[in-house]
Amino acid sequence: MTKGLVTVFGGSGFIGRYAARELVKKGWRVRVACRHVNTAGDVRLAGPPGWVDIIQANIRNRESIERALEGADAVVNLVGIMFEKGAQTFESAQSEGAGLLAQVAAEKGIARFVQVSAIGADADSSADYARTKAEAEAAVRDAISTATILRPSIVFASEDEFFNRFAAMATSPLMSVLPLLPAIGGGSTRFQPVYAGDVAEAIAVSVDDAATAGKTYELGGPRIYTFNELYDVILETIDKRRFKIPLPFFIAKPAGYLTAAVWRYIPPFSWGFLGDPPLTGDQVEMLKSDNVVADDALTLKDLGVTELETVEAIVPSYLWRFRDYGEFHKASEA
Structure with missing residues (x-):
């Protein structure tokens, strides 16, 4: 018996593959919404047959969002870009896309929404990436006050774009x-790298636990x-x-x-x-x-994720x- 259906936007990406596995482990069926379904075939391996499905969707297109959210009980938004290319601008992919997704989810009565943002998200930032991440957070919360926001530092695992x-x-x-x-x-810039598996666990807990509703968590690894x-x-x-x-x-x-x-x-x-x-x-x-967790922030520990993987181990x-x-x-x- 499943707990319900979670639609994961950007689920074919780096973190999405880990998140799908964790969500299935917690008893959720997963619908992976992505622009190019041919890149997501291996995500089906995150669970037994029938537990993970893939659907074509574009976070900039309302009709495709509506299809992807049909029958969903929760939404996770992982869509984000590190540089602009073609129609993929920071505004369209991050701030406007997240706002549209949350708006459609609200119209469908979906209250469990997890927005994966980033440490450093700041509406006043001179960096477009950080500014639009903050705008996305605000747009999501305007539409769904119960949304949970997760802000990881740089994320590492075998597919990462940093190491x-x-x-x-x-x-x-x-x-x-x-x-x-x-x-x-x-x-001299400081970072607090966090393992993709630990971020995925935080996502799954946020979907699973109603006590995380309306809260913001900053996710960092065990060392700066x-x-x-x-x-x-x-x-x-x-x-x-x-x-x-x-x-x-x-x-x-x-x-x-x-x-x-x-x-x-x-x-x-x-x-x-x-x-x-x-x-x-x-x-x-x-x-x-x-790019480190703030002293007064809620953290992975507050989500019950305490056994964190280290850079040196992974x-x-x-x-x-x-x-x-x-x-x-x-x-x-x-």
């Missing part, structure tokens, strides 16, 4: 010639690191010697905006053949502020592929 990105950068052909990694703003310390973790794991060179914000920011423009408007960059842009001006702007399990000989690599002597 994998910088490990790839550290092992690029250019590094054999110029072994320098940019420490933006001196590399500076950007430079995370570089050190990566380099030690992949057994590479690289030098961190301080890159001031006033240099990194315009370079980031230029990179973002190239990746957004100029083929073949805009076609996606070359992956995501290495850095955008908006991301540089966000690095000016620490990251080596997938960054080994960046070593010279992969899992058979023998660490060099100091």
Whole structure:
């Protein structure tokens, strides 16, 4: 017997795959709503046959949202972007999309709504990502006062876009010639990385437990690191010697905006053949502020998620592929 049906928007993405598994474990059927259903086939493996379904939907399109929410008892919104591309702008994908989704959910009488935001969400932020995350929170709460908001720090697991990105950068052909990694703003920005499985558990608890209604939680792992310390973790794991060179914000920011423009408007960059842009001006702007759980915030502990995975325990399990000989690599002597 199931507890009901949860529609997870953005469920085919990184965190969505973990969230689907946790929701099924708690007895919920899951409907994964995503733009491209061909990218979500493996999400069905999150549960037994019939427990996980996939539906095409676009958070910018009311009719598709209505179809995706038909018969749903709860909604989880995981839709978010790290850079703009085509019709996917921060406003349309994050603030406007979340507002429309919550509005349709409210019209259908759905009171259990979990909005996954981010630490640093701030309506007054000069970073478009952080500003639209805050606008999304406000729009969701305006439509559904009982919505639960979760704000994770950077999320890590085998599919992450943080540790994998910088490990790839550290092992690029250019590094054999110029072994320098940019420490933006001196590399002193602090982060509190949280494991995707722990975030997924927080999502499942928020759907399951009515006591979380109307509350905001900040999700961080067991340890705080500076950007430079995370570089050190990566380099030690992949057994590479690289030098961190301080890159001031006033240099990194315009370079980031230029990179973002190239990746957004100029083929073949805009076609996606070359992956995501290495850095955008908006991301540089966000690095000016620490990304850690506030002292007075409700946390994972308040959600009953207490046995947190560490960077040191998880990251080596997938960054080994960046070593010279992969899992058979023998660490060099100091």
